Amino acid sequence: MENRIAKAFAKKQRNLLNVYLTAGYPTLDATVPLIEALVSSGADLIEIGMPFSDPLADGPVIQASSTAALLNGMNLWVLFAQLKDIRQRVPETPILLMGYLNPVMQFGMENFCREAAAAGVDGLILPDLPLVEYEEEYQDLFRRYNLRPVFLITPQTSTERIRRIDALTESFLYLVSGPGTTGGGTAQDPTKQEAYFERIAAMNLRNPRLIGFGIGDKASFERACRYAEGAIIGSAFIKALESKEDAPAAAREFVESVLN
Amino acid sequence: MTYQPNARGYYGEFGGAYIPEMLYPNVEELQANYLQILADPDFQREYQKLLRDYVGRPTPLFEAKRLSAKYGTRIFLKREDLCHTGAHKVNNTVGQILMARRLGKTRIIAETGAGQHGVATATVCALMGMECIVYMGKIDMERQRPNVERMRLLGAEVRAAVSGSQTLKDATNEAIRDWISNPVDTHYIIGSVVGPHPYPDLVARLQSVISEEMRKQLNEELGRELPDYVVACVGGGSNAAGAFYHFLDEPSVKLIAVEAAGHGINSGHSAATSVLGKPGIIHGSRTLLMQDEHGQITEPYSLSAGLDYPGIGPLHAFLGTSGRARFISIEDEQALYSVAELSRLEGIIPALETAHALAALPQLGAGPEDIVVVNLSGRGDKDLATYLQFADKLNSYEF
Numbered sequence: 001m002e003n004r005i006a007k008a009f010a011k012k013q014r015n016l017l018n019v020y021l022t023a024g025y026p027t028l029d030a031t032v033p034l035i036e037a038l039v040s041s042g043a044d045l046i047e048i049g050m051p052f053s054d055p056l057a058d059g060p061v062i063q064a065s066s067t068a069a070l071l072n073g074m075n076l077w078v079l080f081a082q083l084k085d086i087r088q089r090v091p092e093t094p095i096l097l098m099g100y101l102n103p104v105m106q107f108g109m110e111n112f113c114r115e116a117a118a119a120g121v122d123g124l125i126l127p128d129l130p131l132v133e134y135e136e137e138y139q140d141l142f143r144r145y146n147l148r149p150v151f152l153i154t155p156q157t158s159t160e161r162i163r164r165i166d167a168l169t170e171s172f173l174y175l176v177s178g179p180g181t182t183g184g185g186t187a188q189d190p191t192k193q194e195a196y197f198e199r200i201a202a203m204n205l206r207n208p209r210l211i212g213f214g215i216g217d218k219a220s221f222e223r224a225c226r227y228a229e230g231a232i233i234g235s236a237f238i239k240a241l242e243s244k245e246d247a248p249a250a251a252r253e254f255v256e257s258v259l260n
Numbered sequence: 261m262t263y264q265p266n267a268r269g270y271y272g273e274f275g276g277a278y279i280p281e282m283l284y285p286n287v288e289e290l291q292a293n294y295l296q297i298l299a300d301p302d303f304q305r306e307y308q309k310l311l312r313d314y315v316g317r318p319t320p321l322f323e324a325k326r327l328s329a330k331y332g333t334r335i336f337l338k339r340e341d342l343c344h345t346g347a348h349k350v351n352n353t354v355g356q357i358l359m360a361r362r363l364g365k366t367r368i369i370a371e372t373g374a375g376q377h378g379v380a381t382a383t384v385c386a387l388m389g390m391e392c393i394v395y396m397g398k399i400d401m402e403r404q405r406p407n408v409e410r411m412r413l414l415g416a417e418v419r420a421a422v423s424g425s426q427t428l429k430d431a432t433n434e435a436i437r438d439w440i441s442n443p444v445d446t447h448y449i450i451g452s453v454v455g456p457h458p459y460p461d462l463v464a465r466l467q468s469v470i471s472e473e474m475r476k477q478l479n480e481e482l483g484r485e486l487p488d489y490v491v492a493c494v495g496g497g498s499n500a501a502g503a504f505y506h507f508l509d510e511p512s513v514k515l516i517a518v519e520a521a522g523h524g525i526n527s528g529h530s531a532a533t534s535v536l537g538k539p540g541i542i543h544g545s546r547t548l549l550m551q552d553e554h555g556q557i558t559e560p561y562s563l564s565a566g567l568d569y570p571g572i573g574p575l576h577a578f579l580g581t582s583g584r585a586r587f588i589s590i591e592d593e594q595a596l597y598s599v600a601e602l603s604r605l606e607g608i609i610p611a612l613e614t615a616h617a618l619a620a621l622p623q624l625g626a627g628p629e630d631i632v633v634v635n636l637s638g639r640g641d642k643d644l645a646t647y648l649q650f651a652d653k654l655n656s657y658e659f
């Protein structure tokens with residue numbers, strides 16, 4: 001089955017920019033205008049964060065945006081309603097939903113997949129969904145709705161496990177740049193990081209790779225693109241929206257500052 | 261029916277390891293090694309010796325005669341409050357620090373609610389000369405101030421968790437984030453039977469010494485190993501897991517788990533997870549948890565910092581839903597009454613958490629011939645500030 005993620009990577013093999021936004025942030029209705037602004041200014045993939053009360057893998061910036069989004073009234077019903085016509089506005093760009101398992105479970109995994117597919121979502125990133133549970137319980141369901149899972153790889157992930165993740169993936173691999181939550185809490189040793197990126201690059205995996213966590217500007221984006229097909233920016237983008245009146249304009253400005 | 265988890269850490273439908281990839285190597289390392297380490301004779305020798313000479317085990321099983329007379333049944337108190345540091349929590353931290361050393365870890369992190377687990381962790385870190393960082397909700401740091409000072413005196417760094425309700429749940433979030441950021445040298449000593457597999461089983465096994473001793477002591481005292489009731493409070497559920505453990509497969513023993521109802525189950529200010537919770541995922545485990553219709557975790561409330569948690573361990577979710585354990589919820593006021601009661605009738609000032617277990621006594625339906633063991637999980641020293649705040653009320657009760 002065709003999927004926009006594969007097409008995006010086929011069309012442009014290098015320097016792909018994936019931008020993460022938190023649904024319902026900075027205002028409840030900002031989700032769709034922000035997606036349009038990101039795409040029109042050059043983002044190649046869009047990752048929509050579904051806010052959760054207790055985002056364990058996220059640093060302070062995305063935590064705060066999640067709390068704000070929940071206070072704004074964001075939830076999965078609202079999000080799917082907002083995304084109803086997204087494919088008329090953004091026909092080609094892959095859209096992924098990223099979030100924690102509990103809200104998805106309460107929505108119901110099958111309902112969730114059906115709504116996501118109906119909205120034109122292409123992939124799912126559920127970081128606390130264990131690989132075995134995915135294989136045993138959800139793989140068929142995801143396939144039925146043509147939703148591609150994306151799994152994370154860290155510097156500590158064993159070679160054997162990377163191979164297994166690669167075999168289960170038909171989209172891209174999410175390379176976490178180093179130890180830490182989103183936003184890149186701890187300072188990283190560049191030599192170690194380089195060795196890690198090169199080790200993965202040398203494995204000849206079947207999926208392309210995007211590097212995420214701690215990527216935030218032109219320099220870090222370009223550096224990441226030397227080791228992978230592209231990179232993911234989250235916290236730095238959310239931060240760029242803070243206290244901005246015109247969020248879409250801030251989004252365009254941000255993407256342009258990374259790409260140009 | 262078995263009450264042991266399967267290889268993937270499930271008790272029935274509850275348990276498992278729902279963790280982001282960043283935690284996978286650490287959790288897998290523990291999963292692969294914990295049973296072997298626990299079974300290792302060297303480990304056991306060291307652990308048992310520390311339990312005896314450092315913790316002060318076995319803890320007494322004390323027949324509370326005046327309390328028994330009042331409730332018309334035979335009540336025994338398992339004196340975990342006499343453990344070094346003042347609560348059962350140290351049984352677990354002694355075991356986990358020995359395990360951390362065997363895994364080559366040099367840095368210890370922990371979360372704490374009432375501060376008892378934080379103190380117990382700081383204590384064993386001092387003993388072993390290891391770096392110790394304890395995460396504690398900002399509100400809990402205020403209401404359990406003496407324990408914050410104790411941790412600092414023991415050389416630990418206490419970091420305030422300022423997100424959410426600034427209590428145990430949020431401290432646990434911060435500890436998990438720390439572990440994500442320090443994946444190689446750090447061991448996370450979880451303080452209750454919560455978290456991803458193997459923690460619920462690991463902590464239950466390390467606390468199981470409580471019920472092991474109970475059986476022996478009941479036999480010596482009464483010539484029978486089995487009581488009719490075992491009563492324990494449940495925050496995450498570690499003291500209850502330890503008190504229930506060796507009775508799980510004894511259907512004649514009624515297991516009573518006591519939760520905090522805060523201002524009342526339907527008041528919107530409660531931590532009675534077994535009533536208010538639905539299956540979901542919290543801190544890496546599929547269990548019962550308090551959440552709204554969108555799956556957002558709701559903020560719990562209890563006057564007692566150690567019970568102020570929106571989930572329960574997966575073992576307890578299974579014991580509750582399968583009917584093996586009976587859950588009772590106790591409000592703040594009832595717990596305060598029991599604090600005064602045990603202080604005045606038996607000369608023992610209990611922790612506020614423990615007082616919830618005592619407050620369930622009138623609801624048991626136990627008869628004069630019945631043997632009731634209450635797990636006295638901790639002493640009340642840490643709660644003096646709260647008790648002072650309610651001094652007029654506490655002193656007004658007649659016994």
Ligand SMILES: Cc1ncc(COP(=O)(O)O)c(C=O)c1O
Pocket residue numbers: 347348373374375376377451452453493494495496497498499500565566567611613614637638639
């Ligand atoms: C004295 C005491 N009892 C009980 C608890 C609750 O924990 P658990 O349910 O894991 O035994 C605590 C937690 O801080 C405690 O300090």
